[in-house]
Amino acid sequence: MSHHVPDPQTIRAAVQELVADVLKRKKSKFKLEDVKEGVSLTRDLGIDSLDILQMTAVFEKKHKVTIPDEETKNLDELGSIVKTVTKYWPHE
Amino acid sequence: MAEPRVAVTGLGVLSCAGRGKDAFWESLLARRAGISAIACFSTEGLRSRLGGEIKDAQVRSAKAYARQTLLQALADAGLDAARVAPERAGIALGTTQGEWLPIEAALDRRARGGGAAALQKEAFPEFPGSIPAAVARELGWRGPCIALTTACAAGNFALAYAYERIVQGQAELMAAGGVDVLSQTNYAGFSRLLALAPELCAPFSKGRKGMLPAEGCAVLILEELAAARRRGARVYAELLGCGMSSDAHHVTAPDAGGVARALEDCLRQSGLEPGEVDYINAHGTGTPVNDKTETAAIKKVFGPRAAAIPVSSIKALLGHAMGAASALEAAACCLALETGVLPPTANFTPGDPDCDLDYVPEGPRRTSPRVVLNNGFAFGGSNAVLALAKPGFADGRAAPARPRPSLAITGLALVEDPDPLALAERLLPDKDLGFMDRAMAYALCGSAEALRDAGLDPARRGDRIGVALDTSGELENQLKYRADFLGGGPSGIEPMLFPGILPNAAASRTAVLLGLKLLNESIAGSFPGGESALACACDFLSRRGQGALLAGGVWAAGEGDPSGLPQGAVVFVLEPRQEALARGARIYAEVRGWRESFDASGKVEPTSPRLLGEAVKRAAASPGPIEFRARGLWGGVVDLTLGPAS
Incomplete structure (x- = not known):
């Protein structure tokens, strides 16, 4: 199966939606629009490292990408997540 | 002495x-x-x-x-x-x-299309309580026998x-x-x-x-x-x-x-x-x-x-x-x-x-x-x-005081709702209830209801409240976990599911969600009525003399359960009588004694989860103490002496 790297806006929206699902599960007061560049998921939005691992697993399954474990530290802020996800999106 | x-x-x-x-x-x-x-x-x-x-x-x-x-x-x-x-x-x-390896094999057969009843039949005899029971039977030992x-x-x-x-x-x-x-x-x-x-x-x-x-x-x-x-x-x-x-x-x-x-x-x-x-x-x-x-x-x-x-x-x-x-x-x-x-x-x-x-x-x-x-x-x-x-170190030292307070049952809840997850959402709408299975949801709902019945607010008093549960966990999360593994290899597993496949997940999720800091104990005696957990709660409070404990049993074996027991949780609140009186709580009955032993004979019918609650109510109306004997699936026996509020 070949799929093109979607444009950054599409990836950004997909990541936002993913984080919003976690916030919803956690019954957080934060919403999708709070997930933006410069906001730390762990420090500002009450998401923990286990949530991030879970979120990554869901994203990987849904979009058929593989994000190496070493990149987990780069999955705490929208801009950095989009950049990381884009880097590992299969090009073929 | x-x-x-x-x-x-x-x-x-x-x-x-x-x-x-x-x-x-x-x-x-x-x-x-x-x-x-x-x-x-x-x-x-x-x-x-x-x-x-x-x-x-x-x-x-x-x-x-x-x-x-x-x-x-x-x-x-x-x-x-x-x-x-x-x-x-x-x-x-x-x-x-x-005894995980045969459980894992049974889960895998079910994940590949085997029947629910076959999974129950193959996995249940390997649950934690089977391990000490097998050894005690072989030796013929009849003293207390349990898996934690x-x-x-x-x-x-x-x-x-x-x-x-x-x-x-x-x-x-x-x-x-x-x-x-x-x-x-x-x-x-x-x-x-x-x-x-x-x-x-x-x-x-x-x-x-x-x-x-x-x-x-x-x-x-x-x-x-x-x-x-x-x-x-x-x-x-x-x-x-x-x-x-x-x-x-x-x-x-x-x-x-x-x-x-x-x-x-x-x-x-x-x-x-x-x-x-x-x-x-x-x-x-x-x-x-x-x-x-x-x-x-x-x-x-x-x-x-x-x-x-x-x-x-x-x-x-x-x-x-x-x-x-x-x-x-x-x-x-x-x-x-x-x-x-x-x-x-x-x-x-x-x-x-x-x-x-x-x-x-x-x-x-x-x-x-x-x-x-x-x-x-x-x-x-x-x-x-x-x-x-080192032997001899404590000779001549005064043993720490053991307060041995009278212990009062001040709350009780029986939850048998067929949809415990929906019930949990209704009872605790602001909590993260993700990745819960039915056993966890029953434990949580039973605990929340028992605390409410006792008039204890965990948000205010969580540092003085703990939980001890006897659980025979259901296999739903374990099955999903193995199915994900078989379908997608290790990376198919959802990380969040892993803590939820351990038998301590019911008590742990309850402690985390309700903020209970005193105790978080899981017992695997397969006492559907939680009598083993009540005995452990008595141990804890008798020694410490303060605090309140939720103690109960969760039976949620799930689809294909051959036991015929009702699925659900029964949870009691136990606290020192003096503390209950000081806060003006209603006392249902008192636990005057608890004693554990083992029936090495083999075939055991576990005591129905509803009976202890009935005994508590009987004790409340009785002029003197009554004896209640409960049996767990593996052969554990708990004898409780219950009495009216003194």
Whole structure:
């Protein structure tokens, strides 16, 4: 199966939606629009490292990408997540 | 009359670093690791390939490990199994997942299209309670017999349970410890949490990468000290007391405050001053977060003196043997007291500013310790710490006061809603209820309802409330986990599901979601009415004299359950009568006595979960005490004496 790297806006929206699902599960007061560049998921939005691992697993399954474990530290802020996800999106 | 004291008179050890206490101890002192490439399952796609596998195990079975290790411990104690008084001898074993390998195989058959009833039939007989029951039946022992399922701290919880049985005169001899078999399920879960060390398990080290799962068993023979001395037994150590706490923090991450409370509780229960502790055998898993948190907790409790207390982790050599880990470490504590030598932390590299204690890195150290602590912490924030002392240390010391308050039942709830998850959403709409199975939801709803019935608000009083549950967990999360694994390999597993497949998940999620900090204990007696948990709650409150505990049973075997028992939870609130009166609570009845034993005959019908609630109401209206006998599926028997409010 070949799929093109979607444009950054599409990836950004997909990541936002993913984080919003976690916030919803956690019954957080934060919403999708709070997930933006410069906001730390762990420090500002009450998401923990286990949530991030879970979120990554869901994203990987849904979009058929593989994000190496070493990149987990780069999955705490929208801009950095989009950049990381884009880097590992299969090009073929 | 002085309260009985408890001696450790025999050690049985089965570990990846040696079979028998002598080989085990030699390996620990020589820093000879039992870590190797895992051969019993594929580690493809996982973050490590190393673990603490027992290479010469003829049968990879928790029951076989427990049986041979218990017999070894008895022989070490100079006891002949045939000559132990069977009605006065019992077994308590900690385990994370029971006899997991056949359960795993049964789950896989179901995931590949097998029937639900077949899964129940194949998996249920292997649940945690089956392990001590199998050994007790073989020996014909009829004293208290139970499995504790507080995950990675289960060994310490089992030793604490056994200690109480002897102190309360319910047994003369208890064989207690922990056992677990290495499994792909468990290993892959830790891999998904990025908790595995790819190369070296290096507790407290700069740059440490994680833990390495292992397997094994340790059994300690506990006897009443005076009786042990009368028979001229070798006494390795006196078990002075046990401390417990609940983090009420997170399903996987530990909390320094919770760990510190367990250490403080242990010192109080053991009548020790912080300055008397000569050595701490650390939980020390080698994960960045555990070792940092444990160090912070030790510093919080011992203040500036923390730097002068040697703290070491033998997990660098043994790996983390799960339910067996803290029992293996208790055995090491006994050997440290007997030989006067502390085992080192192998593979240690200094330099982590958050790990700045004395971790005994240089090799075995001769210090002749008199008092040692053994730390055990589990997923879900369930903590237990034991204090052991050199024989003679406590002679002439006043035993810590045991308040023995009258215990009142002030709340009760029976939840049998067919959709407990929807009920949980209605009862606790602002809580994160993700990844719950029905057992967890029943536990949570039953606990929330019982607290409401007792007029206790966990948001205000959570630091004084704890939970003890007897659970026979349903297989829904385990099945999903295995199906994901079979479908997508290790990366198919959802990380969040892993803590939810452990039998302590029901009590742990309840403690975390309701903020219950006093106790988080899981018992696997398969008492649907929770009588075993009520007895453990009585142990806890009788010794501490304050606080309130939720105690109950959860029966949610799920689809295809052949038992015919109603699915649900029954939960009681137990508290000292004086505390209940002081806050103006209604008292249903009082628990005047509790006693445990074992029916070794085989076929047992577990007591219906509704009967204890009915007995409580009968006791409330009765002029005098009434007796209530409950049976658990594995043969456990709990006798309760209930009386009206006095």
